[in-house]
Amino acid sequence: xxxxxxxxxxxxxxxxxxxxxxxxxxxxxxxxxxxxxxxxxxxxxxxxxxxxxxxxxxxxxxxxxxxxxxxxxxxxxxxxxxxxxxxxxxxxxxxxxxxxxxxxxxxxxxxxxxxxxxxxxxxxxxxxxxxxxxxxxxxxxxxxxxxxxxxxxxxxxxxxxxxxxxxxxxxxxxxxxxxxxxxxxxxxxxxxxxxxxxxxxxxxxxxxxxxxxxxxxxxxxxxxxxxxxxxxxxxxxxxxxxxxxxxxxxxxxxxxxxxxxxxxxxxxxxxxxxxxxxxxxxxxxxxxxxxxxxxxxx
Amino acid sequence: xxxxxxxxxxxxxxxxxxxxxxxxxxxxxxxxxxxxxxxxxxxxxxxxxxxxxxxxxxxxxxxxxxxxxxxxxxxxxxxxxxxxxxxxxxxxxxxxxxxxxxxxxxxxxxxxxxxxxxxxxxxxxxxxxxxxxxxxxxxxxxxxxxxxxxxxxxxxxxx
Numbered sequence: 001x002x003x004x005x006x007x008x009x010x011x012x013x014x015x016x017x018x019x020x021x022x023x024x025x026x027x028x029x030x031x032x033x034x035x036x037x038x039x040x041x042x043x044x045x046x047x048x049x050x051x052x053x054x055x056x057x058x059x060x061x062x063x064x065x066x067x068x069x070x071x072x073x074x075x076x077x078x079x080x081x082x083x084x085x086x087x088x089x090x091x092x093x094x095x096x097x098x099x100x101x102x103x104x105x106x107x108x109x110x111x112x113x114x115x116x117x118x119x120x121x122x123x124x125x126x127x128x129x130x131x132x133x134x135x136x137x138x139x140x141x142x143x144x145x146x147x148x149x150x151x152x153x154x155x156x157x158x159x160x161x162x163x164x165x166x167x168x169x170x171x172x173x174x175x176x177x178x179x180x181x182x183x184x185x186x187x188x189x190x191x192x193x194x195x196x197x198x199x200x201x202x203x204x205x206x207x208x209x210x211x212x213x214x215x216x217x218x219x220x221x222x223x224x225x226x227x228x229x230x231x232x233x234x235x236x237x238x239x240x241x242x243x244x245x246x247x248x249x250x251x252x253x254x255x256x257x258x259x260x261x262x263x264x265x266x267x268x269x270x271x272x273x274x275x276x277x278x279x280x281x282x283x284x285x286x287x288x289x290x291x292x293x294x295x296x297x298x
Numbered sequence: 299x300x301x302x303x304x305x306x307x308x309x310x311x312x313x314x315x316x317x318x319x320x321x322x323x324x325x326x327x328x329x330x331x332x333x334x335x336x337x338x339x340x341x342x343x344x345x346x347x348x349x350x351x352x353x354x355x356x357x358x359x360x361x362x363x364x365x366x367x368x369x370x371x372x373x374x375x376x377x378x379x380x381x382x383x384x385x386x387x388x389x390x391x392x393x394x395x396x397x398x399x400x401x402x403x404x405x406x407x408x409x410x411x412x413x414x415x416x417x418x419x420x421x422x423x424x425x426x427x428x429x430x431x432x433x434x435x436x437x438x439x440x441x442x443x444x445x446x447x448x449x450x451x452x453x454x455x456x457x
Contacts, residue, residue, distance in 0.1 A: 015385040021374075023378070029372065029374065057324070127325045131371030133426050134370065
C-alpha cells in the first residue's frame with residue numbers, strides 16, 4: 001500500500017514531463033516540420049489499424065456493388081464505353097497537337113511548358129476518418145513506391161492535393177480544400193494569375209488578395225499555373241462559383257468549387273511531373289542568357 | 299490484487315484502447331460523423347478511474363500520440379489532451395468513485411469540456427480555429443461514458 005503515498009507527486013511530475021514533451025513535439029512538428037521521419041515510422045506502425053478500420057466501409061462498397069441492379073450496371077457500362085470512346089478520339093489528336101505546340105514554342109524561342117507527366121500511378125484512398133480539423137486522406141502508396149513529400153496528387157477530374165506525410169507503404173495527402181493549402185492558378189479565360197486557398201470544412205476554395213477590378217467571373221475555370229513548382233502546369237483546379245465586390249473594399253471576395261469533388265473520390269493518381277513541365281530554375285537557364293545578364297551588370 | 303489479476307487487467311486495458319482507436323477511425327456518413335463519441339477519451343477516463351494503478355498518464359499520452367500520427371493533424375495535441383484528462387481522473391479518482399452516478403457523469407463532462415477548451419486554444423494558436431461543430435461530439439462522448447464504465451466494472455475481476 002505504500003504506493004498510495006508516493007503516487008500523487010510522482011504522477012504530477014510525470015504529467016508535467018509529458019506536457020513539456022508534448023509542447024516540444026507540437027512546436028517542432030508544426031513550426032519547423034522537423035519530425036517527418038519519425039512520423040513516417042509511426043505511420044507504418046499504425047497501418048494495421050487503418051486497414052482494419054477501412055475494412056467495414058470497403059465491404060459496404062463491395063456489397064452495394066453486388067446488389068446494385070443489372071440495369072444500373074448496364075447503364076454504367078454504357079456510360080463508361082461512351083466516355084472511353086470520346087477520350088480515345090480526343091487522344092488521337094493529342095500527339096499532333098503537342099508536336100505542333102512544341103514547334104510553335106520553338107519558333108517563338110520559348111520553352112513549351114504543358115506536357116504529359118513522366119510517370120503516374122493509381123493509389124487507393126483508405127476510407128477512414130482522419131483528423132477532423134484538416135482535410136486529409138490516407139493512400140496505400142508510400143516511399144517504397146517512390147512517392148515523395150510534396151508530390152502532386154490528382155483525381156480523374158482535377159487537382160486533388162499533395163503528399164504531406166510519408167511512410168514506407170502509405171502516405172497522407174493534404175487536399176486543396178485545407179486551410180493550410182494554397183495553389184497558384186491561372187484563369188483559363190482571361191489568363192490572370194491568382195492564388196487559390198482552401199476554406200477548411202466547407203469544402204470550398206477562396207481567392208484572397210484579388211483586386212476588385214480583376215477580370216474574373218462566375219464559371220471561370222482555374223488551371224494550375226506551375227509557378228509553385230509543386231504542381232505541373234495546366235491541370236484544372238476549380239471553377240468560380242461567386243464573385244462579389246463590396247464598395248470601399250479593394251479586394252474582391254471570390255469563392256470557387258474544386259473540380260475534383262474530393263468527397264466522392266475513392267482512387268487518386270500520383271504524378272511524377274516531367275522536369276520540362278515545371279518552370280526553369282535560374283541556375284538551369286541557358287548559360288548564354290546568364291552570361292548576357294552578367295555582362296549587363298558589369 | 300495479485301499479479302495474475304493485474305496482468306489480466308493490463309491486457310484488457312490494451313485491448314480496449316486498441317478497440318477504441320479502431321472504432322474511432324471507422325468512417326461514418328458525413329452528418330453522423332460530427333456527433334460520434336470520442337471512444338478513446340471515454341476509455342481513458344474509465345480506466346483512470348477504475349484501475350488507477352495500471353492505467354497511468356503515460357499510456358494515455360502514447361495512445362494520443364498514435365492517434366495524432368494516424369490522423370495527420372497536429373502532432374502532440376491529442377497526446378497532451380488525453381494525458382491531461384487521465385491526470386485529472388488519477389488525481390481525483392478517490393473522491394469521484396464515491397459520488398452517485400449522476401454526479402460522476404457531471405465530473406466527466408467537466409473533464410471533457412476542459413480538455414476541449416485546451417484543444418481549441420492550441421488549435422487557434424496554430425491558426426486552425428475549429429468550427430462550432432467541434433463541440434457536437436461532446437454530448438455523445440459524455441453519454442457513452444456511463445455505458446462503457448458499467449461494462450468495464452463487470453469485465454474486471456472483483457478486487
